[in-house]
Amino acid sequence: MIRIFSFLLLMSFISCKKKEIEKNKFYEDLALQRSEILLENIGKKYYEKNCVNCHAGKDVKDNFLENSVRNQKRSERFFIDFITKQDSLLKNGNKEALALKDWSNQNAYSHNFVFNDREVKAILYYLKK
Numbered sequence: 001m002i003r004i005f006s007f008l009l010l011m012s013f014i015s016c017k018k019k020e021i022e023k024n025k026f027y028e029d030l031a032l033q034r035s036e037i038l039l040e041n042i043g044k045k046y047y048e049k050n051c052v053n054c055h056a057g058k059d060v061k062d063n064f065l066e067n068s069v070r071n072q073k074r075s076e077r078f079f080i081d082f083i084t085k086q087d088s089l090l091k092n093g094n095k096e097a098l099a100l101k102d103w104s105n106q107n108a109y110s111h112n113f114v115f116n117d118r119e120v121k122a123i124l125y126y127l128k129k
Contacts (some may be wrong), residue, residue, distance in 0.1 A: 036125075043126025068129040070127055080120045086111040 055065045068074060074082075078096055083090055089097035115123075 006085075039125050040129050042119075043122035046115070046123050047126055050113060051123070064128045069124050074076050076121065077123060079124055080117055083111045083113055083120050084115055100126070 051065070059066075069079065074096060081099060082100070086097060090101060
């Protein structure tokens with residue numbers, strides 16, 4: 001009788017633990033979802049305020065920036081540096097930066113936004129979605 005009672009008590013404990021783990025997973029997923037929505041909204045706000053005039057809307061057919069980010073043609077680090085320190089990359093002969101400048105017919109506009117890495121990452125996240 002004691003063995004049966006011990007077994008039932010153990011099964012009850014395991015069942016409660018499993019429910020607790022499932023509950024925690026649900027809340028972790030919900031928190032992740034909310035942080036992704038927040039990150040996307042922050043990226044959208046920065047993009048619309050600083051980028052849309054030259055790069056057009058996110059869903060425009062020939063938006064080179066959005067296509068490059070979405071297709072991961074360049075690294076995240078490159079995009080961060082290109083957006084915040086383009087002149088420095090060009091001065092130091094960065095091949096990717098020079099190729100982009102050449103591709104854009106040496107357009108005179110230079111990206112030197114005063115964003116921190118997290119802000120640029122939010123823009124990139126928005127463009128990937």
